[in-house]
Amino acid sequence: MIIKQLSVFLENTAGRLTEVSETLGAHNINMSAFSLADTSEYGILRVIVSDPLSAVECLKEKGFSVSLTDVICLVVPHTPGALSKALRILSDHEISIEYMYAFAVNERASVVIRTDEAEKAVEALQQHKMELMKADDIVF
Amino acid sequence: MIWNERYECMGRDEMTQVQSERLVEMVERIYHNVAFYRRKMQDLGLEPADIKGIEDLKKLPFTTKQDLRDNYPYGLFAVPISEIVRIHASSGTTGQPTVVGYTRKDIGIWSEVVARTLRCAGVDRHDFIQIAYGYGLFTGGLGMHYGSEKLGAAVIPISGGNTQKQLQLMRDFGSTILACTPSYALYLAEAMEESGITPKDLSLRVGIFGAEPWTENMRREIENRLQIKAIDIYGLSEIIGPGVSSECMEQRGLHINEDHFIPEIIDVTTLMPLPIGSKGELVFTTVTKEGLPILRYRTRDLTTLHDDACPCGRTLIRMDKCTGRSDDMLIIRGVNIFPSQIESILLDMGETKPHYLLIVDRINNLDTLEVWVEVEGEYFSDEIRKLEALTAKIRHRMESTLGITVKVKLVEHKTIARSEGKAKRVIDKRNMV
Known part of the structure; x- marks a missing residue:
C-alpha cells in the first residue's frame, strides 16, 4: 500500500520544471499526480510516476537532486x-x-x-x- | 609630529645594529625557553651562537599559523604564565583559535607602536579618538585603546556596531579621529547621509582604517564622503595586533616598526628571501616581545618593501598595501576565514555533502558571506520544514564558529563545479585589486 513518490529539489531558476518534465517524457515515464511546494529560495516537486526507480536514475543523470519518499x-x-x-x-x-x-x-x-x-x-x-x-x- | 624620533628616523646602519643586537638576544631567549623552537633549530643544526646578526636571519626556521595551532594554547609562550598579563585570540579553524599572550612589557611595546601609528596619522593629545574596532579577544579594539591612551588622546571606547549611537557620539562628543574597518567607515558614511548628518556637523579629521584589505577607490570614496584623510594601518595578532605598520600623511606605503618587527619578503615557492623592491610574501620576526616571540612568521600577505626616503622624515622601511594572499584566507568584516573551516563544519555535521561554494560580496559597503550547500541523495528531505531546519542549523553552526553573519542557501546537486585539482570554493565579488 506504500507508494514511492518521486521528490525533486528545484532551484528557483527558469526552465528547471520544464527540464524535469521533458526528461521524464523522454524516458517514457508518466506522471499521475504532482504538487509543487515553493519557498523564496527553492521549490520541491513531488510526483507520482509510473516508474519511480528509472525516474530517479534519469533525473540524477541530469544533475537533479532527487529522492524517493514513502x-x-x-x-x-x-x-x-x-x-x-x-x-x-x-x-x-x-x-x-x-x-x-x-x-x-x-x-x-x-x-x-x-x-x-x-x-x-x-x-x-x-x-x-x-x-x-x-x-x-x-x-x- | 614623530612619536619616537630616535627609532623612527634612525640611520640604516644604526637600525641594522639595533636589529642585530635584539635578534641575537631574542634567539638566545627563544632557544632556551621554547621547546618547539629549540627542536626546530636543532633539526637545522643551529645553535644560538650561529646567529650573529640580521644577516643570519635567513638561517632561522619559519613559523606558520599551523605551528600556533599545533601548540594550542600556550605551547609557544616563552615566559611562565605568571608573567602573562593579557591573552588575545583570533577566530579559530574548527573551533581552535590562535592564542597570543602579552607580558606587561609587551603591552608597553604594543602601546608604543600604536602611539607611533597614531602620531604617523597626525593624531595628538588634543584629539578625541572614537574606537569602533571590536573590543575583546580581537586585538583591534584594545590595541588601539592602549596606544591612544599612551599618546594622550581622549579615547571614546565605543567598540564596533551600534551605528546610530556611533553617529550620535561622533557629533555630540566631537570625535576628531575614527578608528574602524574601512568597510564600516563607508557604512557609517551611508548611515550619516540617511540621518541627514553632513561632515560639517562633525569634527572628524582623520580615519585610521585596517584589519581588512581595501582599495584606493575605497579610500577616495571614504575621504570624499566623510571629508577626512583615510590612513591605512596593518597588523596581525600573531605579531602584536595593530601597530605593526602604518601610513604617514604622505600615504606612500606603510612604515614598519622594524626595530620591533623585522620584515622580510620571501619567494612563495622557493621560500628564499627576495631583495628589497620585489613582490612576495611578508615575513616578520619579533625581536622585543617576551610573551610570544616569533621567528620568521609567514603572514601569507603579498606585498613589496621600499627603503627610499619618505618626505615625512621617517627612515623606517615601508610596505605597500597588501594586494593578496599566498593562501586562501578571506578577510570578511575584519574576520579571518578559511574555506577549510566551512568544509570541516559541514563534514562535522554530516547532514550534507561537503560540497560548498562561498559567495563573498560587499553590499551597502558591508561584506556579506553566502554559503551554498548542495542538497543531495540521502540528505535530501522533501519536507520544507526539515530543509528549513537544516538551513538554520548550518547557519547557526557557521555563525558561532566564524563569528560573522552567514546566509545559507541550498542548491541543487552539481550546481557547484567539481574539479580534479583545486576546487573553486570561493567567488569574491568585492573587487579588491
Whole structure:
C-alpha cells in the first residue's frame, strides 16, 4: 500500500520544471499526480510516476537532486465530509501529516498523504475499511 | 609630529645594529625557553651562537599559523604564565583559535607602536579618538585603546556596531579621529547621509582604517564622503595586533616598526628571501616581545618593501598595501576565514555533502558571506520544514564558529563545479585589486 513518490529539489531558476518534465517524457515515464511546494529560495516537486526507480536514475543523470519518499494514496467518495472521516482516523491514531495533495474526478477523490508513519497510517485506515491505492492500481 | 624620533628616523646602519643586537638576544631567549623552537633549530643544526646578526636571519626556521595551532594554547609562550598579563585570540579553524599572550612589557611595546601609528596619522593629545574596532579577544579594539591612551588622546571606547549611537557620539562628543574597518567607515558614511548628518556637523579629521584589505577607490570614496584623510594601518595578532605598520600623511606605503618587527619578503615557492623592491610574501620576526616571540612568521600577505626616503622624515622601511594572499584566507568584516573551516563544519555535521561554494560580496559597503550547500541523495528531505531546519542549523553552526553573519542557501546537486585539482570554493565579488 506504500507508494514511492518521486521528490525533486528545484532551484528557483527558469526552465528547471520544464527540464524535469521533458526528461521524464523522454524516458517514457508518466506522471499521475504532482504538487509543487515553493519557498523564496527553492521549490520541491513531488510526483507520482509510473516508474519511480528509472525516474530517479534519469533525473540524477541530469544533475537533479532527487529522492524517493514513502506516501500513501487514499481513495474516498467525492462527497461532502468524506475526507474528514479519514483524517479523523489518522488524528485519533496520533499520526501527523507532513503534506498532502488531492484530485477528484467524477465520483472518486484521491489523496496523496505524506506522514512519517506510513505503515501505521495504512493499518489504521484499513481497520476502518478505508480504500487505499496500491502503486499498481494507479492507472497510467 | 614623530612619536619616537630616535627609532623612527634612525640611520640604516644604526637600525641594522639595533636589529642585530635584539635578534641575537631574542634567539638566545627563544632557544632556551621554547621547546618547539629549540627542536626546530636543532633539526637545522643551529645553535644560538650561529646567529650573529640580521644577516643570519635567513638561517632561522619559519613559523606558520599551523605551528600556533599545533601548540594550542600556550605551547609557544616563552615566559611562565605568571608573567602573562593579557591573552588575545583570533577566530579559530574548527573551533581552535590562535592564542597570543602579552607580558606587561609587551603591552608597553604594543602601546608604543600604536602611539607611533597614531602620531604617523597626525593624531595628538588634543584629539578625541572614537574606537569602533571590536573590543575583546580581537586585538583591534584594545590595541588601539592602549596606544591612544599612551599618546594622550581622549579615547571614546565605543567598540564596533551600534551605528546610530556611533553617529550620535561622533557629533555630540566631537570625535576628531575614527578608528574602524574601512568597510564600516563607508557604512557609517551611508548611515550619516540617511540621518541627514553632513561632515560639517562633525569634527572628524582623520580615519585610521585596517584589519581588512581595501582599495584606493575605497579610500577616495571614504575621504570624499566623510571629508577626512583615510590612513591605512596593518597588523596581525600573531605579531602584536595593530601597530605593526602604518601610513604617514604622505600615504606612500606603510612604515614598519622594524626595530620591533623585522620584515622580510620571501619567494612563495622557493621560500628564499627576495631583495628589497620585489613582490612576495611578508615575513616578520619579533625581536622585543617576551610573551610570544616569533621567528620568521609567514603572514601569507603579498606585498613589496621600499627603503627610499619618505618626505615625512621617517627612515623606517615601508610596505605597500597588501594586494593578496599566498593562501586562501578571506578577510570578511575584519574576520579571518578559511574555506577549510566551512568544509570541516559541514563534514562535522554530516547532514550534507561537503560540497560548498562561498559567495563573498560587499553590499551597502558591508561584506556579506553566502554559503551554498548542495542538497543531495540521502540528505535530501522533501519536507520544507526539515530543509528549513537544516538551513538554520548550518547557519547557526557557521555563525558561532566564524563569528560573522552567514546566509545559507541550498542548491541543487552539481550546481557547484567539481574539479580534479583545486576546487573553486570561493567567488569574491568585492573587487579588491
